[in-house]
Amino acid sequence: xxxxxxxxxGEHPRVLTDWRPxxxxxxxxxxxxxxxxxxxISIFCLLLxxxxxMVWSVVVAKLPQVGFDYTxxxxxxxxxxxxxxxxxxxxxxxxxxPIFGGRRFTALSTASxxxxxxxxxxxxxxxxxxxxxxxxxxxxxxxxxxxxxxxMANISFFYPKREKGNALALNAGLGNLGVSVMQxxxxxxxxxxxxxxxxxxxxxLGDSQxxxxxxxxxxxxxxxxxxxxxxxxxxxxxxxxxSSFKDQSVIFKRKHNWLMCILYTxxxxxxIGYSAGFPLLASNQFPEVDVLKFAFLGPLVxxxxxxxxxxxxxxxxGARVTLWVFAGMIACVAGVLFxxxxxxxxxxxxxxxxxxxxxxxxxGVGNASTFQMIPEIFRQEVARLMPNLDSAAQRQQGDKESxxxxxxxxxxxxxxxxxxxxxxxxxxxxxxxxxxxxxxxxVFYALCMSLTWFYYTRRNAETPC
Numbered sequence: 001x002x003x004x005x006x007x008x009x010g011e012h013p014r015v016l017t018d019w020r021p022x023x024x025x026x027x028x029x030x031x032x033x034x035x036x037x038x039x040x041i042s043i044f045c046l047l048l049x050x051x052x053x054m055v056w057s058v059v060v061a062k063l064p065q066v067g068f069d070y071t072x073x074x075x076x077x078x079x080x081x082x083x084x085x086x087x088x089x090x091x092x093x094x095x096x097x098p099i100f101g102g103r104r105f106t107a108l109s110t111a112s113x114x115x116x117x118x119x120x121x122x123x124x125x126x127x128x129x130x131x132x133x134x135x136x137x138x139x140x141x142x143x144x145x146x147x148x149x150x151x152m153a154n155i156s157f158f159y160p161k162r163e164k165g166n167a168l169a170l171n172a173g174l175g176n177l178g179v180s181v182m183q184x185x186x187x188x189x190x191x192x193x194x195x196x197x198x199x200x201x202x203x204x205l206g207d208s209q210x211x212x213x214x215x216x217x218x219x220x221x222x223x224x225x226x227x228x229x230x231x232x233x234x235x236x237x238x239x240x241x242x243s244s245f246k247d248q249s250v251i252f253k254r255k256h257n258w259l260m261c262i263l264y265t266x267x268x269x270x271x272i273g274y275s276a277g278f279p280l281l282a283s284n285q286f287p288e289v290d291v292l293k294f295a296f297l298g299p300l301v302x303x304x305x306x307x308x309x310x311x312x313x314x315x316x317x318g319a320r321v322t323l324w325v326f327a328g329m330i331a332c333v334a335g336v337l338f339x340x341x342x343x344x345x346x347x348x349x350x351x352x353x354x355x356x357x358x359x360x361x362x363x364g365v366g367n368a369s370t371f372q373m374i375p376e377i378f379r380q381e382v383a384r385l386m387p388n389l390d391s392a393a394q395r396q397q398g399d400k401e402s403x404x405x406x407x408x409x410x411x412x413x414x415x416x417x418x419x420x421x422x423x424x425x426x427x428x429x430x431x432x433x434x435x436x437x438x439x440x441x442x443v444f445y446a447l448c449m450s451l452t453w454f455y456y457t458r459r460n461a462e463t464p465c
Contacts, residue, residue: 014103017239021160022395035158038102038235039167043174045110045227046151050178051220052113053086053144053417054299057179057276058186059124059216061283061292066203066213067127072284074131076425079276081138083417086145090414094149094407095245098400101237102154109147111228113220116140120217125200145272145414151175153407156375157241157399165318165372166310168406172367173307179275180303183296189215240396241403248404256377256463257405259455260370261412266326266448267366269416270359270441271306275299277421278356281434285340286349294353298360305364310372312365318372319456319465325366326449332359333442337435371406373456376465378402 020026021035060075070078096105119137123129152172159167190211193199195218202210251257278298282291313321335355342348375398382389382398389397420437427437455462 014235015101015237015239019157019238019240021158027160034236035167038158039155039171041227041230041234042106042151042155042171045106045231046147046171046175047178047181048110048113048220048224048227049144049147049151050175051144051182051185052117052224053082053141054179054272054275055117055120055182055186055216055220056082056138056141057279058183058292058295059120059213061279062190062211062213063124065205066124066211068129068134069127070131073425073429076277076280076421078134078138079280080418080421080425081135082141082145083272083276083414083419083421085139085142086417087142087411087414089142089146090149090411091408093146094153094404094411095248096150097154097157097407098241098243098248098403099245102150102157102241103231103235103237105150106147106154106235107228107232109143109150110224110231112143113147113224116143117217117220117224121200121214124213124216125203145417148172148175148414149407149410152371152410153403156403156406157238161375161379164375165314165368168371169310169368170307172371173303173305173310173364176271176299176303176306176364176367178303179272180296180298180300183275183279183292183299185219186216187292189219194219241400243400248400251401251404251408254378254381254401254405256381256455257408259451260374260377260405261409262451263322263373263448264367264370264409264413265416266329266445267322267363267370267413268410269413270329270420271299271302271363271367271416272414273416273418273420274356274360274363275302276417277424280421281424282349282352284428285343285434286352289349298356301357302360302364302367305361306367307364309365310368313369313372317457317465318369318376319452319461321369322366322373323449323452323457325362325369326445326452328362329359329366330442330445330449332356332362333438333445337438340433340435340438370409373465374405374409375399375402377456377463378405380463380465 021031056079060078116137123133123137155167155171190213193212194215199212199218200214202212204210279291279295332355339348339352378401379398382394423437424434427434456465
């Protein structure tokens with residue numbers, strides 16, 4: 001394959017009209033370099049998307065200090081709503097790449113993040129900002145959540161089967177790192193007038209300290225503009241990846257699409273839900289601890305474990321790894337319950353925090369392992385359901401169905417960013433503690449473990465992977 005033909009045939013120099021990653025010669029002669037460039041730009045844009053999506057997890061913890069008179073339940077609503085809107089947008093975003101092209105849609109979806117980032121900066125400067133306005137801003141942060149579905153679907157088209165699991169793990173894992181980056185950066189930038197007079201006046205705290213809470217939104221705007229430009233001028237569209245919504249909607253008839261929605265909700269839904277709800281939960285249960293100093297470590301562990309463990313699933317099998325992940329998550333939640341039960345004793349917070357760090361670790365490993373399962377499942381399913389197609393056509397159809405499923409499962413799983421914080425808030429409001437919510441999570445993880453065993457890992461499983 002000529003590199004020149006790959007880059008310059010077609011209606012636009014950024015459209016790849018002869019993309020054959022499974023062809024070793026084509027891959028080594030230029031395809032790998034193109035895929036790598038698209039992957040790293042995608043990672044940067046996705047990292048920014050997660051920063052904007054999850055920024056309310058930190059902002060809500062500071063709102064009472066700067067004069068916003070909201071109840072605990074109202075604060076949990078603000079932390080949860082970006083998850084609700086982000087998950088809903090993912091349903092639509094998951095089908096956009098084959099319709100509009102990965103380059104175009106990545107650039108436009110990244111640029112859209114500037115709207116909520118700027119609005120946050122203006123809204124938090126006035127404690128009289130109506131709660132309804134704050135709800136709308138929180139919903140708009142869901143733009144960041146939606147980007148994950150399109151990003152993962154896009155990158156899945158660039159890599160051959162032998163490298164797809166690791167590429168998706170890097171894209172998602174380093175993109176997920178945006179949660180930790182945000183939870184580390186925001187507590188720092190809100191303590192200084194980073195933008196001078198352009199950034200607005202600080203908010204005075206009762207102890208004579210000052211905060212520039214608006215910087216939680218403003219700090220991302222220059223990087224958002226840079227990311228959108230990098231995507232527009234540096235990424236590619238793949239002509240063979242194009243298909244209509246009607247073509248992609250075949251996944252709604254696939255049983256394994258819905259099964260993987262459940263399993264990925266157990267892994268990624270937990271990661272993003274705990275990322276959104278942990279800072280507020282820990283502050284509520286351990287008010288004597290300055291939780292924001294440590295909150296970023298959980299998402300950091302989860303993101304790095306996802307990025308660094310894709311090879312484990314490639315070697316041992318995604319389903320087998322997923323099975324043990326859910327077993328580990330059940331044990332970790334049991335540990336959280338134990339330390340909440342003794343929360344008045346010295347050191348209880350650190351046990352509680354350690355259990356959450358382990359929980360984040362397992363969610364990251366499970367995020368990588370479940371996404372490693374999807375291409376293998378649909379490779380087998382398409383061969384079984386469409387035996388009349390030749391091997392090349394089966395591979396292309398399998399790639400399209402797995403890409404659509406990756407996007408759609410990520411959409412359903414993202415509702416964890418809404419349900420977990422809201423479940424914590426409801427549990428605390430009804431019972432005075434988070435224990436009821438945690439017991440519910442254990443039951444759900446046990447269900448996920450059972451489904452993984454029955455369909456994918458037991459002897460004579462329907463689709464071993």
